[in-house]
Amino acid sequence: MKFLCLACDEGMKLETASGPRDGSLEATFVCPRCRYRVAMLTNPWETQLVQTLGVKVGGRAAPASPYEQVLGSLARPESEAEGSAGHELTSAGCPFAGMLGQAEQTEPLAGVLWTDAAKVRIERIPSFIRPMVQRAIERYALEQGHHLITDAIMDEARSRLGM
Amino acid sequence: MPKTYKDLAGDGGSNIVGQVTEQLARLQARMQPIRNKVAVVSGKGGVGKSAITVNLATAVAMEGAAVGILDADLNGPSIAKMTGVRGQRPMITAEGVQPVKGPAELRIMSMDLLLPHDETPVTWQATTPTDAYVWRSSMEGTALREFLSDTIWGALDWLFLDLPPGTDRIATLADILPGLTGIILVTIPSEVSYLVVRKSLALARNLKIPMLGLIENMAGYDCQYCQTVGELFKPGEGSQLACDFGIRFLGEIPFDPRLARSGDSGIPFVAVHQDTTTGRTFQAMARELWAAIGLEPEGHIESGKP
Numbered sequence: 001m002k003f004l005c006l007a008c009d010e011g012m013k014l015e016t017a018s019g020p021r022d023g024s025l026e027a028t029f030v031c032p033r034c035r036y037r038v039a040m041l042t043n044p045w046e047t048q049l050v051q052t053l054g055v056k057v058g059g060r061a062a063p064a065s066p067y068e069q070v071l072g073s074l075a076r077p078e079s080e081a082e083g084s085a086g087h088e089l090t091s092a093g094c095p096f097a098g099m100l101g102q103a104e105q106t107e108p109l110a111g112v113l114w115t116d117a118a119k120v121r122i123e124r125i126p127s128f129i130r131p132m133v134q135r136a137i138e139r140y141a142l143e144q145g146h147h148l149i150t151d152a153i154m155d156e157a158r159s160r161l162g163m
Numbered sequence: 164m165p166k167t168y169k170d171l172a173g174d175g176g177s178n179i180v181g182q183v184t185e186q187l188a189r190l191q192a193r194m195q196p197i198r199n200k201v202a203v204v205s206g207k208g209g210v211g212k213s214a215i216t217v218n219l220a221t222a223v224a225m226e227g228a229a230v231g232i233l234d235a236d237l238n239g240p241s242i243a244k245m246t247g248v249r250g251q252r253p254m255i256t257a258e259g260v261q262p263v264k265g266p267a268e269l270r271i272m273s274m275d276l277l278l279p280h281d282e283t284p285v286t287w288q289a290t291t292p293t294d295a296y297v298w299r300s301s302m303e304g305t306a307l308r309e310f311l312s313d314t315i316w317g318a319l320d321w322l323f324l325d326l327p328p329g330t331d332r333i334a335t336l337a338d339i340l341p342g343l344t345g346i347i348l349v350t351i352p353s354e355v356s357y358l359v360v361r362k363s364l365a366l367a368r369n370l371k372i373p374m375l376g377l378i379e380n381m382a383g384y385d386c387q388y389c390q391t392v393g394e395l396f397k398p399g400e401g402s403q404l405a406c407d408f409g410i411r412f413l414g415e416i417p418f419d420p421r422l423a424r425s426g427d428s429g430i431p432f433v434a435v436h437q438d439t440t441t442g443r444t445f446q447a448m449a450r451e452l453w454a455a456i457g458l459e460p461e462g463h464i465e466s467g468k469p
Contacts, residue, residue, distance in 0.1 A: 002175040014176025052301040066313040
């Protein structure tokens with residue numbers, strides 16, 4: 001979009017750009033010859049179009065931040081919008097959450113013991129998946145009230161967890 | 164006669180072309196260290212595309228390759244759940260967003276990792292809720308571009324993109340990602356699925372997108388007790404379909420209830436059931452995939468090295 005100063009027949013230059021505010025982008029243009037100024041105000045749909053393209057009216061002063069559009073355009077309930085400003089998002093309750101971060105850690109969970117036979121079986125699982133499987137079985141056992149992982153508990157966990 | 168649009172130099176001061184060029188440059192720079200970018204698509208939903216993506220990616224990674232998965236199904240993300248990383252939160256830095264690490268060192272990114280709650284749907288800010296749906300397609304394209312260009316994938320041998328169902332998604336992706344290595348089509352043994360897959364094949368051909376192969380899922384029933392594969396739907400015609408279109412048939416996956424359960428448990432089936440019919444099929448498919456691009460699974464990028 002360009003603006004033409006009819007009096008001077010001269011293309012106007014972008015002077016300032018701001019927004020969106022209340023669904024509108026604001027940009028002012030000035031004629032470089034007569035200094036006549038106009039303001040362009042977009043309606044909400046025009047504003048949406050610009051945002052959807054991931055570009056800025058008036059150009060960018062700084063490079064786009066990572067996931068700028070995704071994080072900036074996801075609609076969220078009011079109650080959650082406040083907490084989304086930071087970059088540390090809260091964790092949901094996945095039973096495997098945190099396991100991968102502890103991939104190297106294979107110490108049993110507190111309160112869990114493994115029989116020798118069960119230890120041999122867990123060692124047979126490929127190393128890259130072993131910590132994850134171990135944790136899944138240990139958590140399953142604790143949830144069921146067991147503190148000793150036996151062959152039977154392993155079979156039960158594998159069956160119930162689909163492993 | 165006053166000047167016209169074309170008489171005025173520039174674009175009004177916003178440098179839109181420059182901004183779009185910068186977006187493209189960022190995308191190309193991020194994709195440059197990734198050797199193969201492969202989209203897994205199906206015209207029809209419910210054919211097990213995500214399960215195949217996860218297990219095929221895991222099978223390739225188990226050979227030592229560096230592999231990433233982008234869950235491009237923004238509205239129905241399932242990759243995070245299937246790889247057991249759901250609930251983890253990606254770290255956002257000035258350089259980009261770190262994908263989370265899954266089994267077999269898979270680098271995973273999904274909209275699911277950004278949503279605050281299980282029930283949170285993906286809706287975009289707009290003037291009215293109705294408008295949000297009007298803009299949905301454009302926003303999804305923008306989001307997909309950001310997931311590709313802003314995620315710190317690092318050097319990868321393979322990046323698998325799990326696309327949502329729909330023939331049109333192929334065109335959208337081809338527009339966003341010009342360096343797409345190719346697509347893998349997933350079907351099931353049914354006339355309905357074949358019908359839609361034919362449309363996807365024709366579209367991919369029109370767009371000149373390389374087709375790496377066709378996979379037929381739910382081709383028979385793998386009995387875990389007698390180790391035989393029985394009939395489930397009609398006998399599969401996937402290989403014939405692939406032959407008709409002159410593309411590689413990567414293989415057929417029998418229905419195995421353990422495969423479905425593994426998706427819920429978050430541990431890829433192929434990682435723990437390598438010696439089953441289905442597990443062996445996934446591993447064979449991984450080798451076929453290397454062959455489809457004319458390479459062997461050696462000389463890969465060291466897994467886990469960014």
